[in-house]
Amino acid sequence: MIEIGDMSISAEDRVRAYGERLFGVPRSELVLQHLAGDASTRQYFRVFNNEASYIAAVYTEPLDAQAHPYCDVTRLLIRRGIPIPEILAISGEDGIVLQQDLGDLRLQDWLEGAGEEAKRDIYRQAIDIIFDIQAATGAAYEMGSIASKLAFDEAKLLWELRFFYDHYFGRYRSEVLAAGDKELIDAELVEIARELAARPRVLCHRDYHSRNLMLKDGRLFVIDHQDARMGPISYDLASLLYDPYATLRESLISDLYDYFVERLAARQNTSDNAPNRSTLLMVSGAAEAGMRAEARAETGAEAGKGIAAGFRVVDAGDCRFAEEDFRKEFDLMVAQRMLKAVGTYTYQKTICGNDIYLRYIKPAIDAALKAMRQLNRFPALQKAIQAELEAS
Incomplete structure (x- = not known):
């Protein structure tokens, strides 16, 4: 069994373990799509659950949901009505931020x-x-x-x-x-x-x-x-x-x-x-x-x-x-x-x-x-x- 906050496992395994806890879907059955990232150490996955999809941003270390820059600036911009993806769930121990899926059209x-x-x-x-x-x-x-x-x-x-x-x-x-x-x-x-x-x-x-x-x-x-x-x-x-x-x-x-x-x-x-x-x-x-x-x-x-x-x-x-x-x-x-x-x-x-x-x-x-x-x-x-x- 994978423990919460085990940063020694791969980013994909962390997402699967978190998805199992969050959605109640066995990790082996969770459908993920690894997305290409940009010039950063973060990894991104599209997570499918029933008819819905989400984007999981996976960081290299645990994060504090209150102090982390992404979470902090998201709160600010959402408050001001700036169109950004909403944060739907966070696992700080796993370094995962689950957010709204905006699709692939840049x-x-x-x-x-x-x-x-x-x-x-x-x-x-x-x-x-x-x-x-x-x-x-x-x-x-x-x-x-x-x-x-x-x-x-x-x-x-x-x-x-x-x-x-x-x-x-x-x-x-x-x-x-x-x-x-x-x-x-x-x-x-x-x-x-x-x-x-x-x-x-x-x-x-x-x-x-x-x-x-x-x-x-x-x-x-x-x-x-x-x-x-x-x-x-x-x-x-x-x-x-x-x-x-x-x-x-x-x-x-x-x-x-x-x-x-x-x-x-x-x-x-x-x-x-x-x-x-x-x-x-x-x-x-x-x-x-x-x-x-x-x-x-x-x-x-x-x-x-x-x-x-x-x-x-x-x-x-x-x-x-x-x-x-x-x-x-x-x-x-x-x-x-x-x-x-x-x-x-x-x-x-x-x-x-x-x-x-x-x-x-x-x-x-x-x-x-x-x-x-x-x-x-x-x-x-x-x-x-x-x-x-x-x-x-």
């Missing part, structure tokens, strides 16, 4: 047979969800969610960029740059991280792309949300529009960018007329004692939480929107996000022996270079990447 797959108008409509829905996620910023603080305690600060952004440098130039390209060139590039990476870290912050999904958006009954659902955290307003938009898994046409990207900006300006106007304190922006930077006291007096406990985390909590209406300023942030965010993606893809190849992401390196690199050229900045980084492209 946005990435749906795009293959879709026309431009259909793509435009579905991506506008995806952008609407970004705004819904951002509107949950205040709730994240009210609930004490782990997402309110994590942020794309300078250290995190820079770690990702240096991860790109090490795995793209070092391990994947086996390139040893001259010390002077390496110093120039690192200085530019610091610039990117520092400037993005100083931007206003909202709640971000953190991995918002076509592999993490599912379609069920014509409706978009969001998955893989456990890493949600505070970041620049443009973060999820950059991830969505320059998604290497999708490679949208530039005309469609431009149209969708304009749609986002129009909605952002409309949110600004709404905040100007009737401030909504459930929609909060986070302004980074060290706060002096006087500002801390002022912020606490204005917004009470929420401000206290924000200041404790190193941010000031302010209303959306207090942040003036300027499209030119936002465009610069967006291009900077595209550069950082795409370089980070290249770091992940090359890590998967060189460390994990996983070739599946190789085809996505080029579109990610192209998007990062385009953004840097748009900004007319980071010449050392551009030169080094271009040299690698020409040599490959």
Whole structure:
């Protein structure tokens, strides 16, 4: 007999043992379908019981249902009405989360047979969800969610960029740059991280792309949300529009960018007329004692939480929107996000022996270079990447 919490057995055996306890079906008769995962250590199974099916996410170790990031962020997003799979049952001892089955149709797959108008409509829905996620910023603080305690600060952004440098130039390209060139590039990476870290912050999904958006009954659902955290307003938009898994046409990207900006300006106007304190922006930077006291007096406990985390909590209406300023942030965010993606893809190849992401390196690199050229900045980084492209 398999004991509850026996982590020495396989993920499939754990699911079968849990299914037997949960459904009363002998484990040998339980029908499972092992699903392909992504770049994580989790395993996924579709579990069939009578006419119903469920998805079992199986972790490598036991989990605390109250504190685990996936469970925590799920509670937050469900409360705010974000379309995500519901958690149906949890076995913390077995490291299993049983959740709603959304089927197999990812946005990435749906795009293959879709026309431009259909793509435009579905991506506008995806952008609407970004705004819904951002509107949950205040709730994240009210609930004490782990997402309110994590942020794309300078250290995190820079770690990702240096991860790109090490795995793209070092391990994947086996390139040893001259010390002077390496110093120039690192200085530019610091610039990117520092400037993005100083931007206003909202709640971000953190991995918002076509592999993490599912379609069920014509409706978009969001998955893989456990890493949600505070970041620049443009973060999820950059991830969505320059998604290497999708490679949208530039005309469609431009149209969708304009749609986002129009909605952002409309949110600004709404905040100007009737401030909504459930929609909060986070302004980074060290706060002096006087500002801390002022912020606490204005917004009470929420401000206290924000200041404790190193941010000031302010209303959306207090942040003036300027499209030119936002465009610069967006291009900077595209550069950082795409370089980070290249770091992940090359890590998967060189460390994990996983070739599946190789085809996505080029579109990610192209998007990062385009953004840097748009900004007319980071010449050392551009030169080094271009040299690698020409040599490959």
